[in-house]
Amino acid sequence: MLNGKMRSGIERNAAEHALVQRVLHGERDAFREIIAQYQKLVYHIVYRLVSDETDREELCQEIFIRVYENLAAFKFQAKLSTWIGRIAYNACINFFKKKRLPIAAPLDREGTAGAETTTGHGMRIDDIGCTPEHLPDAAAEKAELYACLEREIARLPVPYRALITLFHLEEMSLKEIAGVMSLPEGTIKSYLFRARKLLKSRLLTTFAAEDIQ
Amino acid sequence: MKHLTDDELQRYLDSPAAGRNSRMAAHLQTCSRCRHELETYRKLFGLLKSAPETSLSPHVQEEVMRCIEGSPMQRRVSMEGVLFALAVLAGMGIFAYFVVSGAVSLAWSVSPATSTAGTKLLAGLRALTPAALRTPSVFVLALVAPALLYGVDKLFLQKMMKREA
Numbered sequence: 087m088l089n090g091k092m093r094s095g096i097e098r099n100a101a102e103h104a105l106v107q108r109v110l111h112g113e114r115d116a117f118r119e120i121i122a123q124y125q126k127l128v129y130h131i132v133y134r135l136v137s138d139e140t141d142r143e144e145l146c147q148e149i150f151i152r153v154y155e156n157l158a159a160f161k162f163q164a165k166l167s168t169w170i171g172r173i174a175y176n177a178c179i180n181f182f183k184k185k186r187l188p189i190a191a192p193l194d195r196e197g198t199a200g201a202e203t204t205t206g207h208g209m210r211i212d213d214i215g216c217t218p219e220h221l222p223d224a225a226a227e228k229a230e231l232y233a234c235l236e237r238e239i240a241r242l243p244v245p246y247r248a249l250i251t252l253f254h255l256e257e258m259s260l261k262e263i264a265g266v267m268s269l270p271e272g273t274i275k276s277y278l279f280r281a282r283k284l285l286k287s288r289l290l291t292t293f294a295a296e297d298i299q
Numbered sequence: 300m301k302h303l304t305d306d307e308l309q310r311y312l313d314s315p316a317a318g319r320n321s322r323m324a325a326h327l328q329t330c331s332r333c334r335h336e337l338e339t340y341r342k343l344f345g346l347l348k349s350a351p352e353t354s355l356s357p358h359v360q361e362e363v364m365r366c367i368e369g370s371p372m373q374r375r376v377s378m379e380g381v382l383f384a385l386a387v388l389a390g391m392g393i394f395a396y397f398v399v400s401g402a403v404s405l406a407w408s409v410s411p412a413t414s415t416a417g418t419k420l421l422a423g424l425r426a427l428t429p430a431a432l433r434t435p436s437v438f439v440l441a442l443v444a445p446a447l448l449y450g451v452d453k454l455f456l457q458k459m460m461k462r463e464a
Contacts, residue, residue: 114367117367118360118364122360125360126354128355129355130351133351133353134351143359147362150359150363151366154363155367232351235346235347236351250347254344254348255347279305279306279309282309282340282343282344282347285347286305286340286343289343290339
C-alpha cells in the first residue's frame with residue numbers, strides 16, 4: 087500500500103514527465119506552463135543572488151532558454167524543480183565569475199563576508215536608516231525589519247544566500263538543495279546553521295528580539 | 300547548567316520529531332534563556348519564510364518564448380530523426396542486397412533459367428553501387444555508423460550538455 091507522500095510523488099513525476107514530453111514534441115504552450123510553474127523558484131534564486139534588476143531579468147531569460155535547450159537531456163533522476171534550480175544557481179555563479187565578483191568570500195570573525203555591500207533592492211547598506219528611532223509606526227518598523235533582513239542576507243556569501251532562499255522560501259529539503267548546489271548534504275546543513283546564526287546575531291544588533299516578528 | 304547550542308535550537312525547529320528529544324524538551328522547560336533564544340530563532344524562521352514582494356517581469360516570459368523559436372533543442376530533435384532515418388535506410392539497403400543476392404544464388408542452383416530476372420536485378424543493384432562499397436563489411440559499417448552516431452549523441456553529447464547546464 088502506498089502512503090500519501092509516495093503517491094503524490096509518483097503523481098508529480100507523471101505530471102512532470104507528461105509536461106516535458108509535450109515540450110519535446112514541440113508544444114510551445116507546454117513550455118509556457120513550465121515557465122509559469124517555475125518562475126518563482128528561478129526569480130527567488132536570482133533575486134537573492136544578483137542585485138541589479140536588469141541583470142536579474144537577463145539572467146532569468148537566459149536560465150529559461152537553457153532549460154528549454156537542455157530539456158531533452160533531463161532524465162527524471164531528480165525533480166524538475168531541482169534540475170531547474172541547479173541551472174539557475176549555476177547561471178548565477180557563472181554571472182559572478184564573469185563579473186569577477188567574489189562567490190564564497192571567507193567570513194571574518196564576526197561573520198562579515200565583506201563582498202556584496204548592496205541590498206537586494208540595489209541600495210547601499212549605509213542608505214538604510216537601520217535604527218529603531220527612525221521608525222514612525224509598526225508598519226514602517228516591519229518594512230524596516232524586512233529591509234534589514236534582506237540587507238543582511240545580501241551580505242552573506244553567495245552559497246549561504248542561495249540555500250537560505252531554497253530552504254525557507256522554496257521549502258526544499260536539504261537533499262534537494264544539495265542537488266541544486268552540487269554540495270554534500272552535510273555541508274549544506276552546516277552552511278544553513280551558520281547562515282541563520284549569523285542572521286540572528288546581526289539582526290539582534292539592530293532590533294530587540296521582541297521586535298523580530 | 301549547560302545551555303542548548305545554536306545548532307541544537309535550529310535542529311529543534313527544523314525537524315520537530317527529531318528535535319524534540321527528552322533532553323532538549325526537558326531543558327527548555329526549565330531554562331528561560333534557551334526558551335528566549337528558541338523564540339528568537341522561531342521569529343527569524345518566520346521572517347525568512349516571507350517571500351520578498353517581487354516577481355518576474357511579464358515581458359520576460361514573452362521574450363523567452365520569442366528566443367526559443369528555432370532554438371537548438373528543435374534542431375537537436377530533428378538531427379536525431381535524421382540519424383534514425385539513416386540507420387533505417389542503411390538497414391533496408393543491406394537487407395535488400397543480401398536477400399536479392401541470396402535469392403539469385405538459390406534460384407540459380409535450382410534452375411539457371413529462372414534466375415535470369417534475379418540476376419538482372421542483382422546486376423542493376425551492383426551497377427548502382429561503386430565496387431568499393433559492395434563488400435559486406437562496408438554495408439555493416441553503413442548500418443552501424445548511424446547507430447554509433449546516435450549513441451554518441453545520446454550518451455556523450457547530452458551528458459556533456461547536462462553537466463554544462
